[in-house]
Amino acid sequence: MWDPMTSGLEAFLVASAIGFALRSYFGKPKLPHGVQYAPGPTPLPVLGNALAVDASAPWVTYKQWGSQYGDLVYFRLFGQDNIVINSEKIARDLLETRSQNYSDRPEIVTNQLFGADYNTAFMRYNSRWRLQRKMLHQSFRQDAVISFRPMQAAKTHELLLNLLEDPAGYVKHLEVHSGSIIMAAVYSYEASRRNDYLIGLVKETLDVVLKELRPEIAAIFGAFPFLLRLPAWFPGMRLKRVAPLARRLGVETVEQPFAHTEKGLATGTVSPCMVADHLQEIDDDDNDSAWQKKALKESAATAYGAGTETTAGVLMNFVLAMILYPEIQEKAHDLIEKVVGTKRLPTFEDRASLTYIDAIFRECLRWRPMFPLAIMHAAVESDVYNGHYIPKGVTITPNVWAMCQNEEKYPNPDTFNPDRFLNPDGTLTNDTVSIAWGFGRRICPGRYLAEGSLWSAMTCILAVYKFSNAKDETGKEIEIEPKWHGGITMRPVDFPCSITPRNAGMDFQALQDLIKVSV
Numbered sequence: 001m002w003d004p005m006t007s008g009l010e011a012f013l014v015a016s017a018i019g020f021a022l023r024s025y026f027g028k029p030k031l032p033h034g035v036q037y038a039p040g041p042t043p044l045p046v047l048g049n050a051l052a053v054d055a056s057a058p059w060v061t062y063k064q065w066g067s068q069y070g071d072l073v074y075f076r077l078f079g080q081d082n083i084v085i086n087s088e089k090i091a092r093d094l095l096e097t098r099s100q101n102y103s104d105r106p107e108i109v110t111n112q113l114f115g116a117d118y119n120t121a122f123m124r125y126n127s128r129w130r131l132q133r134k135m136l137h138q139s140f141r142q143d144a145v146i147s148f149r150p151m152q153a154a155k156t157h158e159l160l161l162n163l164l165e166d167p168a169g170y171v172k173h174l175e176v177h178s179g180s181i182i183m184a185a186v187y188s189y190e191a192s193r194r195n196d197y198l199i200g201l202v203k204e205t206l207d208v209v210l211k212e213l214r215p216e217i218a219a220i221f222g223a224f225p226f227l228l229r230l231p232a233w234f235p236g237m238r239l240k241r242v243a244p245l246a247r248r249l250g251v252e253t254v255e256q257p258f259a260h261t262e263k264g265l266a267t268g269t270v271s272p273c274m275v276a277d278h279l280q281e282i283d284d285d286d287n288d289s290a291w292q293k294k295a296l297k298e299s300a301a302t303a304y305g306a307g308t309e310t311t312a313g314v315l316m317n318f319v320l321a322m323i324l325y326p327e328i329q330e331k332a333h334d335l336i337e338k339v340v341g342t343k344r345l346p347t348f349e350d351r352a353s354l355t356y357i358d359a360i361f362r363e364c365l366r367w368r369p370m371f372p373l374a375i376m377h378a379a380v381e382s383d384v385y386n387g388h389y390i391p392k393g394v395t396i397t398p399n400v401w402a403m404c405q406n407e408e409k410y411p412n413p414d415t416f417n418p419d420r421f422l423n424p425d426g427t428l429t430n431d432t433v434s435i436a437w438g439f440g441r442r443i444c445p446g447r448y449l450a451e452g453s454l455w456s457a458m459t460c461i462l463a464v465y466k467f468s469n470a471k472d473e474t475g476k477e478i479e480i481e482p483k484w485h486g487g488i489t490m491r492p493v494d495f496p497c498s499i500t501p502r503n504a505g506m507d508f509q510a511l512q513d514l515i516k517v518s519v
């Protein structure tokens with residue numbers, strides 16, 4: 001159930017907001033004839049439908065509402081209009097076919113407090129966003145990311161070495177793998193294989209910010225921004241106490257890696273990367289060069305934040321699935337051995353012959369979508385869809401999780417089954433699970449980069465290692481009870497696991513030799 005911070009803040013909120021909420025509750029516009037709000041649960045004054053939402057997994061509540069009210073559900077959160085979309089068709093009709101009206105984001109007032117208002121992903125649909133989006137697209141579009149493949153392969157090889165040296169620290173190694181690829185692609189920054197300072201700094205920032213900027217907290221402050229004027233000592237205002245630290249870390253995260261690339265450009269020591277490529281194109285004599293540089297700095301920092309946790313989270317789901325479904329792991333390993341042999345590691349050139357690995361990759365995206373609710377969109381103007389009124393400014397939440405659970409499209413959706421993406425002749429189906437990357441003009445611009453990082457890591461890991469349940473001190477297998485974190489992303493809660501090389505004679509030197517012959 002909804003968990004609205006501490007009771008002190010809740011009491012204050014309720015007492016001071018009643019007038020506002022009643023006004024907005026009864027102040028709905030008169031609708032044209034034959035047009036109605038989409039069906040949905042009856043809201044309470046002030047809180048709207050907040051109490052009915054399971055804060056740890058709102059996508060489940062929204063799917064239940066879908067079965068009750070239909071695929072387009074209208075509801076209220078603290079006096080704010082909300083619509084949840086449970087079907088892929090409606091999401092595409094609105095967020096893609098009518099994308100000019102649905103590419104905005106709701107205002108998230110807490111972002112400014114946390115110094116996170118530079119973030120492309122949460123930015124309103126305006127010229128600042130457009131410029132940042134253009135820069136991200138130019139660097140990470142499908143044909144541009146091919147140039148990052150040798151770097152991605154090298155980072156995968158480092159991951160293999162880390163897993164051999166320290167299998168118990170596998171979660172950290174997956175994060176370093178994802179983070180170091182993005183740091184290289186964005187800043188031409190060569191992260192150390194272990195304990196890298198900049199990777200650590202950005203992770204610390206994300207940990208602080210993501211813990212406090214939970215969607216339900218943002219919703220409360222979004223509806224009642226005046227609460228942000230309460231002093232930091234007021235009960236429930238923890239986020240104001242943490243904000244100065246988050247702001248300081250945020251500035252360091254934006255500035256430090258950027259300074260690294262600027263310095264490298266001056267000394268001629270950087271390779272092509274997002275920041276270097278764009279900096280070289282910005283003409284300092286141009287009137288808006290400062291504006292362009294700022295956009296570059298901000299979109300670059302966004303890419304790191306948006307790409308690290310997510311890519312590592314998908315790899316965690318992959319490891320989990322391989323342990324829960326050992327027969328799939330074996331089948332994948334045997335296929336790799338058949339196609340690649342044991343004398344070298346798989347490379348991107350093998351991809352076309354390893355369709356089963358792509359099927360596993362797609363099933364990882366579908367089985368537990370990393371962004372179960374994508375990122376909220378917002379309507380620029382009011383609209384009507386199938387006779388349903390969509391108010392201007394309404395927050396639109398695509399329930400990607402419900403779309404991935406669609407039993408008609410994906411029978412037995414809770415079962416991890418890569419075969420659903422294969423035709424009878426072994427070729428891949430047309431379903432690339434694009435919904436896992438979001439919709440329309442806001443679709444993830446890093447998807448092609450992430451895809452390469454994930455494919456490379458999954459394939460090489462399957463070639464070299466076997467994942468199984470960890471054992472306790474008596475040698476008994478430790479059962480995994482899979483659990484996932486709530487919040488904007490759905491990462492598995494850390495679980496113990498055993499990672500052993502397939503080849504019993506594989507030591508550090510042997511692995512290094514294998515890597516050497518594979519590049």
Ligand code: HEM
Pocket residue numbers: 120121122123133136140182302303304306307308310311314370371374375376377436437438439440441442443444445446447449450
């Ligand atoms: C497996 C990894 C990833 C997943 C599952 C993922 C998924 C998503 C999703 C669902 C969205 C929201 C789309 C929407 O609003 O409709 C998004 C936005 C975004 N992603 Fe990714 N992403 C991943 C990796 C990356 C990487 C590697 C980068 C950067 C290189 C990146 C950069 C961004 C940015 C900048 C946005 C905001 C786009 C905007 O608002 O215009 N993501 N991503």
